[in-house]
Amino acid sequence: MPNMNMLQAINQALDIAMAEDDKVLCFGEDVGSFGGVFRATSHLQEKYGHARCFNTPIVEQGIVGFANGLASQGSVPVAEIQFADYIFPAFDQLVNETAKFRYRSGDLFNVGGLTLRAPYGGGIAGGHYHSQSPEAYFAHTPGLKIVIPRNPYEAKGLLLASIRDPDPVLFFEPKRLYRASTGEVPEEDYQLPLGEAAVTREGSDVTLVGWGAQMEVIERAVELAEKDGISCEVIDLRTILPWDEDTIVDSVLKTGRLVVTHEAPRTGGFAGEIAATVQERCFLYLESPVMRVTGLDTPFPQTLEKEYLPDHLKIHEAIRASVNF
Amino acid sequence: MTTRPDSTTPPAPMSGTPEFLAGDEYQIPTWCVLGEDGRPLEGAQAPDIERDKARRIYEAMLATRVMDERMMAAQRQGRLSFYMQCTGEEAAVVGATAALDDADMIMAQYREQGALVYRGFSFDEFMNQMFGNELDYGKGRQMPVHYGSRKLHYMTISSPLGTQIPQATGYAYGQKLAGNGLCTLVFFGEGAASEGDFHAALNMAAVHEAPVIFFCRNNGYAISTPTVEQFAADGVAPRALGYRMHVIRIDGNDILAVYRATEEARRIAVEHNKPVLIEAMTYRLAAHSSSDDPSGYRSRKEEEAWREKDPILRMKRWLIERDWWSDDEENTRQDELRREVLETMKRAEKRPPSDLGTLVSDVYADVTPALQRQLDALTAHVRRYPDAYPRGASSLDPDVKNSADVTTDQGGA
Numbered sequence: 001m002p003n004m005n006m007l008q009a010i011n012q013a014l015d016i017a018m019a020e021d022d023k024v025l026c027f028g029e030d031v032g033s034f035g036g037v038f039r040a041t042s043h044l045q046e047k048y049g050h051a052r053c054f055n056t057p058i059v060e061q062g063i064v065g066f067a068n069g070l071a072s073q074g075s076v077p078v079a080e081i082q083f084a085d086y087i088f089p090a091f092d093q094l095v096n097e098t099a100k101f102r103y104r105s106g107d108l109f110n111v112g113g114l115t116l117r118a119p120y121g122g123g124i125a126g127g128h129y130h131s132q133s134p135e136a137y138f139a140h141t142p143g144l145k146i147v148i149p150r151n152p153y154e155a156k157g158l159l160l161a162s163i164r165d166p167d168p169v170l171f172f173e174p175k176r177l178y179r180a181s182t183g184e185v186p187e188e189d190y191q192l193p194l195g196e197a198a199v200t201r202e203g204s205d206v207t208l209v210g211w212g213a214q215m216e217v218i219e220r221a222v223e224l225a226e227k228d229g230i231s232c233e234v235i236d237l238r239t240i241l242p243w244d245e246d247t248i249v250d251s252v253l254k255t256g257r258l259v260v261t262h263e264a265p266r267t268g269g270f271a272g273e274i275a276a277t278v279q280e281r282c283f284l285y286l287e288s289p290v291m292r293v294t295g296l297d298t299p300f301p302q303t304l305e306k307e308y309l310p311d312h313l314k315i316h317e318a319i320r321a322s323v324n325f
Numbered sequence: 326m327t328t329r330p331d332s333t334t335p336p337a338p339m340s341g342t343p344e345f346l347a348g349d350e351y352q353i354p355t356w357c358v359l360g361e362d363g364r365p366l367e368g369a370q371a372p373d374i375e376r377d378k379a380r381r382i383y384e385a386m387l388a389t390r391v392m393d394e395r396m397m398a399a400q401r402q403g404r405l406s407f408y409m410q411c412t413g414e415e416a417a418v419v420g421a422t423a424a425l426d427d428a429d430m431i432m433a434q435y436r437e438q439g440a441l442v443y444r445g446f447s448f449d450e451f452m453n454q455m456f457g458n459e460l461d462y463g464k465g466r467q468m469p470v471h472y473g474s475r476k477l478h479y480m481t482i483s484s485p486l487g488t489q490i491p492q493a494t495g496y497a498y499g500q501k502l503a504g505n506g507l508c509t510l511v512f513f514g515e516g517a518a519s520e521g522d523f524h525a526a527l528n529m530a531a532v533h534e535a536p537v538i539f540f541c542r543n544n545g546y547a548i549s550t551p552t553v554e555q556f557a558a559d560g561v562a563p564r565a566l567g568y569r570m571h572v573i574r575i576d577g578n579d580i581l582a583v584y585r586a587t588e589e590a591r592r593i594a595v596e597h598n599k600p601v602l603i604e605a606m607t608y609r610l611a612a613h614s615s616s617d618d619p620s621g622y623r624s625r626k627e628e629e630a631w632r633e634k635d636p637i638l639r640m641k642r643w644l645i646e647r648d649w650w651s652d653d654e655e656n657t658r659q660d661e662l663r664r665e666v667l668e669t670m671k672r673a674e675k676r677p678p679s680d681l682g683t684l685v686s687d688v689y690a691d692v693t694p695a696l697q698r699q700l701d702a703l704t705a706h707v708r709r710y711p712d713a714y715p716r717g718a719s720s721l722d723p724d725v726k727n728s729a730d731v732t733t734d735q736g737g738a
Contacts, residue, residue: 025502051502057532062525065491066533069509072480072492073430073499089521096485097492103687105473105481106464112690142688166690195693242693 001184006177009152009185010040010117013159014078016189018048021076023113024163026053028063028080037082038119038178064090064116068097071111071168078163084120084172085129091137098168099143114168115159119175120148121213121263122300122309131300133212133264138170139241139273145169146240147194150215151177152185157192158238165194174213181216197244199251203233206257206322208315209248209274211237214261220312225319232319240270248274249281256287257322261310266294288325291318353562353574355606358581361634363642365581372585376649382423382580383644384658385443386415386637391662392438392451393611399670400615405455407469411439413578413610414542416636419443420583421510421540421603425591430496430509432480432489435470436542436609437512444477448665452673464679464687487513487520490539494530494600497537501598508536508594510587515604516547518561530600531568538590539602542577544609549622562604570600577605578636581643608634680720681707 004012017024026041026048032055035042045053056063060081067077081087087094094116102110122131138144145167149155155173162169174181200215201222210218215236222232233251237243252258258278260271275290293310301308358369365371374382393410400408411418418439422431431440438451450462454472457465462473463481473481480496483489493511500507517523518541530537541561545552552560565572571593575582583605590601608631612619619628644650681704685696692700704721711718 022502054533057525057528059521059525059528061521062491062494062529065488065522065525066495066498066529069432069492069495069497070499071495073496073503075495075499075502077495092485093488093491093522097483097488100483102690104463104467104471104483106462106466107687108462108473108475109481110690145689242689242695245695 001186003182004152004185005179005182006149006152006155006173007038007040007179009156010159010173011042011044012185012187013156013163014041014044015047017076017078017160017163018044018052020189022052023074024052024076024078025070026078026080027056029056029058029082031055031080036080038175040117040173041080060086060089061093064093064098067114067116068093068101068111071113072101072109074113076113076163078115078117081116081118083130084118084134085132087118087134094138094144094170095141099141101143101168103143110166111168112166115162115171116169117159117171117173119178120172121174121176122305123176123213125302125305126300127302128299131305133172133262133295135172135240135262136264136268136270139270141241143168144241145194146172147238148172148174148212148240149238150174150212150236151181152183154192154236154238156185157190158194160189161191161194164191169194172212176213177216192238195239195242195244197238197247198236199233199247200236201232201234203231203255205231205255206259206319207233207235207248207251207255208319209235209237209258209260210262211240214263214310217310217312218261218315221315221319224312224316228320230319230323243274245277245281249278252278252282253285256285258286259291259293259315259318259322261293261315261318263295263310265297266292267297269294288322291322293318348558351563351566352559353572353604355574355576356582356586357576357579358585359579359639359643361639363639363646370585371581372588374581374584378423379644379649382419382443382584383640383650385419385423385439386640387655387658388662389415389419389439389442390637391659392442392448392666395663395666395670396455397611397615404670404674405469408455408615409436409470409613410611411436413631413635414544414607415439416580416583416640417540417542417577417605417607418512420580421512421587421605424584424587425510426507428478429507429591430478430480430493430500432493432496432509432511433482434486434489434513434517435482435484436514438470438472440512441472441474441477441479444474444479446472446474446477446479448669449672450474452669453676456673456676457678458673458676459679460673460676461679464683466683486517487522489513490517490520490522490526491529493537493539494526494533494535497530497535497594497600498533501534501536506595508538508591510538510540512540512542514547515541515543515552515561516550516555518564519555524564527564527568527570527600527602531570534598535600536594536598537600538587538594539600540587541602541604542607543604544607546609546613546619546623548613548617549619551622560604560606562602565602570602572602572604574604574606577607578634578639580636580640607636610635677719678716681717
């Protein structure tokens with residue numbers, strides 16, 4: 001099995017999808033001959049032509065509006081927003097249009113073919129506007145699916161599943177891992193299921209839940225905790241919406257403890273939703289309060305990024321606090 | 326990165342003097358064919374419309390007017406929660422639709438029911454949507470007048486203004502790639518043209534060469550805001566120049582100008598994959614909606630002046646002149662239409678609403694486990710308090726449902 005980084009895995013998924021189906025189109029700012037600012041769409045224009053892979057003007061609301069129209073027509077648009085921080089001009093198209101297309105028409109029309117890719121997250125010295133994790137804004141919107149991969153293997157399988165899924169998907173890519181995360185990825189076509197979390201490590205004392213780039217951070221924290229003799233169960237949520245409650249609930253029923261971590265600010269972050277659900281469904285099994293390790297309730301900083309981020313040390317502290325409560 | 330020699334804007338000629346343009350150098354004329362007396366203007370280029378087509382257009386305009394009058398009255402009687410009239414703009418809407426292929430996609434704003442009437446949406450179908458009953462294709466999920474029809478290639482209406490405009494660009498781009506020779510026409514008002522989505526849509530359509538017709542109904546008002554407070558420029562049409570797009574301004578109350586301009590726009594769009602902007606100058610004779618009272622922002626005198634320019638009256642004069650219509654026929658048809666509207670309304674308002682389960686279906690292609698849990702909890706709650714939720718309770722109790730006056734099914738959407 002070849003070793004590759006996450007960008008190569010994403011590029012391969014797009015290549016497979018475009019080769020398989022003429023209706024698949026890739027477009028966005030600098031996506032064409034340049035192959036995207038991160039090169040996720042490299043060589044796709046050469047292989048599939050300008051009509052199917054192209055640059056758009058700098059207009060996120062237009063990119064998503066255009067993609068909604070294409071998807072409603074029966075095409076399979078895989079549009080790119082260059083940074084998740086710049087998705088907000090398209091908020092109306094996503095929240096009021098993409099998410100409600102099937103529902104409001106009574107299923108006469110849908111935009112299920114739409115996949116919107118966007119690099120998200122910090123750790124690259126990107127400051128306010130190249131670092132944000134906006135998943136929670138969209139998690140408040142029924143009708144959208146939100147998928148975030150943790151490594152190259154997951155990225156390829158989840159992206160192919162997102163492109164073929166009958167519902168519109170926001171696919172947030174952890175840009176810090178684009179080149180940093182490498183691993184074995186099958187050359188062939190495969191899909192990983194949406195809406196299903198993955199237990200990446202089994203344990204008995206405490207459950208850790210995260211997604212995307214946080215999974216690597218969780219692993220480092222777990223290494224420290226295991227040295228303390230704490231057995232950790234780790235879950236990658238993978239799909240933020242609709243999310244897999246059962247896998248997390250089953251785990252917490254077993255461990256009695258839960259730590260949730262994300263880079264986004266704490267207040268209104270998705271960890272709060274998970275904590276609320278877990279206390280509803282696991283109340284009598286909980287040994288300690290559900291802990292959240294998140295970004296601060298501030299704009300994403302620049303020079304103090306390391307201090308802001310929910311790193312392995314902060315997660316390790318939370319694990320200890322949870323176990324010693 | 327490879328740079329193609331043709332990939333940047335060609336250089337404009339250099340000038341030695343700092344000359345500003347003021348932005349008002351271009352005034353786009355309004356094209357008109359039919360005089361208010363129903364006679365083509367001297368030397369005007371009239372389209373070639375056959376008798377049957379002309380009558381189909383006129384009857385659609387008439388049916389739209391009658392339905393609008395009746396439904397506004399029904400709203401005033403408290404039978405309907407909300408309504409919006411097309412009144413005064415029937416020529417713009419029906420004329421544009423008539424010039425298309427019936428399989429072209431129409432993406433409308435919300436005031437374009439005339440397009441659906443022309444394509445054969447029945448009064449039953451209109452009423453089912455307005456009363457949100459179990460036969461509504463939209464399953465009672467939207468306010469009245471948010472129609473959609475897949476079989477008639479009419480995209481379901483969305484309330485947010487302007488969102489359909491970039492979608493039309495994308496839809497048309499898909500039609501171009503499919504090579505089916507079809508195009509998309511998108512309706513919007515001059516107010517909605519202030520939204521960012523409008524500019525996004527026109528620029529992308531020009532850049533990506535999409536076969537889309539942007540049809541602006543400049544009806545003078547965005548609820549209460551007159552055009553002079555909407556834009557400083559000469560209307561919406563000049564914006565096309567900034568996008569290097571074909572454009573024409575027409576008298577929107579002149580059925581022949583609307584038809585001929587749209588027919589030509591369609592040819593440009595489909596044969597050359599070029600977008601076209603049409604600005605139809607018209608007037609919203611009715612209020613913005615049933616919730617609006619125009620007496621607070623415009624004069625009776627102004628309204629009366631526009632009533633003289635009624636597009637239905639003008640087309641009727643033209644038809645009668647050619648002996649394709651008569652006053653007797655008009656009276657008979659109006660009576661029939663009024664009766665039909667009342668009958669279908671009575672049928673629709675008696676029908677029960679969609680099942681409780683339609684609250685959670687179509688959010689996703691399949692109902693998620695979490696949504697199923699929410700529906701189960703709600704169902705149990707409604708069963709416990711049926712009197713508090715009569716609509717939901719009736720869908721759970723077959724006896725209540727069967728007592729309604731159920732007539733024939735309306736068939737596919």
